[in-house]
Amino acid sequence: MTDMYDPLDFEFEEPIRISPSVPKKKKKVIGLDDLLEDHEKEQKRIKDRKCKRTKIKNTSDSEEDEDATEIELSKCVDKCQKEMDQINDDDEMPLWGIQVFGDQRTLPALEYPEPRSCVTLQSIMNHKLNSLVELKIEKGEPFLEGLLVDGWLLKLIFTLGQVEKSISTWIFNLMLYSSKERSRKAACEFWCSILSPEIEVNSSDIKIDWLPSYSDLKRALDIYGFLLDSPSKLSSDIDMIHADSDTAGPPQNIRCWIKYVAVCCQVRNTHLIFSTSEAEDLLGVIISLFLDRQLLGLFMILHACMHSVISFFKDEEWHDSCERVAKSLGWRLPRDINCLRTVESISGSNGRSKHLRSAVAKQFLIRCLNEKECDAEDILRMLISINVKDKNCDLSKMYIYLGLAENWLLFDPTLKDNAAIHEMWGICLRNCSCGIAITDLRSYASKVRSKASYLLQGMANK
Amino acid sequence: MENRKRGAAGAANRGMEENTMAILDTSGFNNSKISHHLNDDRLAFLEAVRCASLLSDDGSAPTSIMFEAVFQVLRDEDSLDLIMGSYQLLVDLNKRFPPVYLSKTEKSESSSSSSSSSNVISQLVVVQEAWSPFTFGLDSYNEKAVADKQSRGSVDSLNFHALVQEVVKVARERKSEAVEIKFLRNMLLLQYLIIILEGDFLPRNCAYQENKDWTVLRKSLLNMLLGSRKIIYKSLIEDCLCIMCDLSDDQTELSSEMSHNRRHSGNLLQEIDTAVVLALPEVEKSTCTVLKKLVLMIMELDLSRSMADLQGFTTRADGVRTPAVDIILEELIYNSNILSSFLQVFDEPKWKLKIIVEYFHKYIPKSSIRTRRSIDQVKDETFDGVLKCLSNSNSTKSIVKKLSTDVAQLLLAHAFQAYLSLSLQHLPGGVSELKEDVKGSSLVEVCKNVITAFTSLRKEDGETEIFPFGNEALFTAATILSTKS
Numbered sequence: 009m010t011d012m013y014d015p016l017d018f019e020f021e022e023p024i025r026i027s028p029s030v031p032k033k034k035k036k037v038i039g040l041d042d043l044l045e046d047h048e049k050e051q052k053r054i055k056d057r058k059c060k061r062t063k064i065k066n067t068s069d070s071e072e073d074e075d076a077t078e079i080e081l082s083k084c085v086d087k088c089q090k091e092m093d094q095i096n097d098d099d100e101m102p103l104w105g106i107q108v109f110g111d112q113r114t115l116p117a118l119e120y121p122e123p124r125s126c127v128t129l130q131s132i133m134n135h136k137l138n139s140l141v142e143l144k145i146e147k148g149e150p151f152l153e154g155l156l157v158d159g160w161l162l163k164l165i166f167t168l169g170q171v172e173k174s175i176s177t178w179i180f181n182l183m184l185y186s187s188k189e190r191s192r193k194a195a196c197e198f199w200c201s202i203l204s205p206e207i208e209v210n211s212s213d214i215k216i217d218w219l220p221s222y223s224d225l226k227r228a229l230d231i232y233g234f235l236l237d238s239p240s241k242l243s244s245d246i247d248m249i250h251a252d253s254d255t256a257g258p259p260q261n262i263r264c265w266i267k268y269v270a271v272c273c274q275v276r277n278t279h280l281i282f283s284t285s286e287a288e289d290l291l292g293v294i295i296s297l298f299l300d301r302q303l304l305g306l307f308m309i310l311h312a313c314m315h316s317v318i319s320f321f322k323d324e325e326w327h328d329s330c331e332r333v334a335k336s337l338g339w340r341l342p343r344d345i346n347c348l349r350t351v352e353s354i355s356g357s358n359g360r361s362k363h364l365r366s367a368v369a370k371q372f373l374i375r376c377l378n379e380k381e382c383d384a385e386d387i388l389r390m391l392i393s394i395n396v397k398d399k400n401c402d403l404s405k406m407y408i409y410l411g412l413a414e415n416w417l418l419f420d421p422t423l424k425d426n427a428a429i430h431e432m433w434g435i436c437l438r439n440c441s442c443g444i445a446i447t448d449l450r451s452y453a454s455k456v457r458s459k460a461s462y463l464l465q466g467m468a469n470k
Numbered sequence: 471m472e473n474r475k476r477g478a479a480g481a482a483n484r485g486m487e488e489n490t491m492a493i494l495d496t497s498g499f500n501n502s503k504i505s506h507h508l509n510d511d512r513l514a515f516l517e518a519v520r521c522a523s524l525l526s527d528d529g530s531a532p533t534s535i536m537f538e539a540v541f542q543v544l545r546d547e548d549s550l551d552l553i554m555g556s557y558q559l560l561v562d563l564n565k566r567f568p569p570v571y572l573s574k575t576e577k578s579e580s581s582s583s584s585s586s587s588s589n590v591i592s593q594l595v596v597v598q599e600a601w602s603p604f605t606f607g608l609d610s611y612n613e614k615a616v617a618d619k620q621s622r623g624s625v626d627s628l629n630f631h632a633l634v635q636e637v638v639k640v641a642r643e644r645k646s647e648a649v650e651i652k653f654l655r656n657m658l659l660l661q662y663l664i665i666i667l668e669g670d671f672l673p674r675n676c677a678y679q680e681n682k683d684w685t686v687l688r689k690s691l692l693n694m695l696l697g698s699r700k701i702i703y704k705s706l707i708e709d710c711l712c713i714m715c716d717l718s719d720d721q722t723e724l725s726s727e728m729s730h731n732r733r734h735s736g737n738l739l740q741e742i743d744t745a746v747v748l749a750l751p752e753v754e755k756s757t758c759t760v761l762k763k764l765v766l767m768i769m770e771l772d773l774s775r776s777m778a779d780l781q782g783f784t785t786r787a788d789g790v791r792t793p794a795v796d797i798i799l800e801e802l803i804y805n806s807n808i809l810s811s812f813l814q815v816f817d818e819p820k821w822k823l824k825i826i827v828e829y830f831h832k833y834i835p836k837s838s839i840r841t842r843r844s845i846d847q848v849k850d851e852t853f854d855g856v857l858k859c860l861s862n863s864n865s866t867k868s869i870v871k872k873l874s875t876d877v878a879q880l881l882l883a884h885a886f887q888a889y890l891s892l893s894l895q896h897l898p899g900g901v902s903e904l905k906e907d908v909k910g911s912s913l914v915e916v917c918k919n920v921i922t923a924f925t926s927l928r929k930e931d932g933e934t935e936i937f938p939f940g941n942e943a944l945f946t947a948a949t950i951l952s953t954k955s
Contacts (some may be wrong), residue, residue: 305750
């Protein structure tokens with residue numbers, strides 16, 4: 009009984025533990041900036057060392073004997089240094105992240121609605137009360153923006169029960185292209201409120217003359233510099249180099265874009281804005297946004313948005329749509345550590361989300377193994393056939409495969425009670441946990457080993 | 471039977487705990503690359519907890535040790551990846567395994583068969599063994615146990631207030647170089663803690679409304695936090711107001727400055743992590759929203775408390791506390807710089823209207839003196855009453871003398887906006903409190919009265935122009951009039 013819950017036995021295989029006590033908690037964790045800084049320091053040190061050596065050479069020309077030993081010594085030190093560097097390099101784990109946004113294009117100029125065509129404005133001009141407000145036609149633009157920002161326009165529209173086309177297009181463009189935080193925030197709130205019934209009154213009361221379409225949203229994404237859409241940029245071309253031009257990366261408006269997509273998907277019953285295939289495409293876009301480190305801080309709204317898009321589909325549509333999204337992601341995204349990140353960014357908070365997670369993991373696995381179509385047993389057979397003891401076996405790939413297979417098998421409803429599959433998965437895990445010795449110094453060896461042990465233990469606990 | 475089952479589950483949990491915590495075990499590393507690996511391991515740990523507790527169909531809540539480890543990641547880490555991951559995980563876990571919730575049971579009434587055959591009774595369920603980030607010991611009693619818990623990473627009232635103050639400090643003195651990850655983390659931490667307070671308070675308050683059992687609310691985390699003698703309750707409220715106003719104020723300037731800089735100098739871009747820049751406005755906005763929630767919860771708690779007071783359920787142990795509304799009013803009156811931004815941020819119409827009407831009433835000449843505490847008076851203090859006062863040139867004169875036209879205009883315009891929001895909410899008739907403010911006169915009448923009030927304000931002080939917000943209010947009122955009449 010007690011054996012079962014003891015720590016894993018591999019912990020004790022090693023006769024001497026290096027430090028039995030847990031080291032003090034490291035508060036500082038390395039971020040990208042720190043890595044860069046370290047790298048620069050390292051570069052500087054190497055440069056300094058080179059300088060010193062040349063100096064030494066110059067000054068000690070006369071004393072040949074001493075020089076010889078010195079050169080010998082420095083050669084030796086350099087060699088050691090090189091070897092150490094190499095060991096460290098081997099250990100380096102690539103970070104996830106791809107560049108999803110390239111250079112921004114110029115945001116289109118904002119066009120104010122023509123005041124004369126705007127009934128709302130018109131009505132007040134003719135009203136006797138205008139003497140009180142003293143609104144002039146030429147002052148109409150900033151005034152209208154003020155109305156929006158301070159929230160009056162929304163109240164007005166709700167009271168009047170109608171939004172004119174000129175106003176709604178103007179606000180939509182403000183939301184996606186304005187450089188003023190106040191304006192885009194208010195514009196975003198405006199659209200979310202008039203679309204979504206829960207925030208204010210029953211939205212069916214409001215007549216909306218114009219609704220932005222899918223193409224309007226895609227156009228905005230294109231202007232923000234979204235890279236993954238153009239056919240020339242296949243997964244092989246996507247790199248991690250961040251452009252240093254000033255306009256790289258999406259503008260702040262991307263936040264409004266994400267929120268707006270979420271709301272559009274929630275209101276399918278009252279306003280059908282996207283077709284099913286458009287929603288599939290948007291789901292793929294949202295998931296790929298998780299891979300850009302620049303958007304890391306938008307984790308929460310991206311999650312909420314993904315949830316909304318997933319619940320957009322009708323039950324009878326979901327199964328096929330889910331498979332299509334998974335396939336397209338499998339083709340579009342790079343097959344490296346980013347696969348794992350993609351899968352893990354799908355929250356799995358409900359049945360559909362789990363299904364998607366499993367489907368995406370499976371597609372990545374198939375792509376990684378370079379197979380066209382194969383069933384579950386084929387995939388597992390291939391995984392089992394990988395010989396982790398082989399010195400040339402790329403363990404980093406194995407690490408990714410394990411993560412993908414775990415997610416695929418755990419959440420695939422069709423494989424839940426398939427004993428044969430589970431047995432094969434067990435064999436694969438044992439291969440990794442027993443096949444790699446604790447003394448194995450290859451990079452990723454310990455990672456693969458402990459991951460497999462962890463998963464095995466999880467199976468045993470069930 | 472029940473017990474044995476739980477025992478077995480406990481054993482399985484322990485197994486899971488050891489297995490998962492092993493991911494965080496750092497004894498294997500000893501060289502320079504350690505931090506990189508630690509980071510990776512923490513991410514793997516978060517993912518493992520998510521898989522085990524949230525993703526599997528029969529997942530159980532993480533053990534306290536695991537919970538604490540996740541919370542520790544949110545409190546200590548500097549990597550955006552980990553901060554976001556741990557925050558989301560904690561929020562999701564709280565949603566999936568709420569420590570306090572209402573369970574609805576249908577109770578059939580056999581005795582009174584005529585009226586209703588079945589009644590939905592909601593029962594408050596408190597999960598005793600659930601983990602909580604808070605520990606509020608009795609203030610002086612049992613110091614050691616409290617100290618023990620703190621070292622394991624719990625938050626007490628003192629830590630909570632310290633966190634609020636830290637956010638205040640950065641929010642106030644912020645310049646563009648202060649954009650840093652620690653600020654972001656503190657805001658998220660604060661958000662999480664308030665979400666926990668909310669999850670604990672709302673069901674308890676619901677239960678209290680039904681069965682009037684004050685002890686349920688007395689034991690709420692929020693009540694314990696506010697009642698703690700380690701902190702000064704009043705300054706906590708003031709600090710919360712500060713954050714709300716500062717964040718909403720600076721937001722615009724900062725982000726426009728940021729985008730401006732981004733366009734003109736390449737250096738800055740490299741210095742400031744673009745991810746943080748992109749995330750900050752969003753996190754600031756959500757922090758504002760969450761703080762607004764906190765203030766609202768405190769007001770609701772005050773309401774329930776005064777109700778319990780009247781019914782004689784509170785004891786001396788409950789102590790005395792000034793209602794939050796009074797503290798806020800005082801702050802608004804004596805610190806007029808925050809008035810405008812507070813009214814802009816605090817957009818919950820019911821309470822906003824209440825606060826503004828009370829503000830006016832401090833300056834409206836009263837015909838007869840009444841005690842502030844009596845409930846009868848509340849009925850008198852309505853938006854309608856204020857509008858009536860302002861249409862009378864004598865009372866307007868005296869208000870303007872004490873209050874300045876600017877402030878009066880600002881209050882009037884905001885009150886009108888709150889009124890519009892309330893009149894737009896088609897609420898079920900049961901909420902009499904809301905109707906009180908809205909009924910009385912029709913929308914058209916109110917619009918007319920608002921215009922009259924503005925006109926008379928302007929008459930009093932011919933020099934001051936109506937500022938934009940007031941102008942917009944006037945425009946709105948006029949437009950509604952022109953279309954409805």
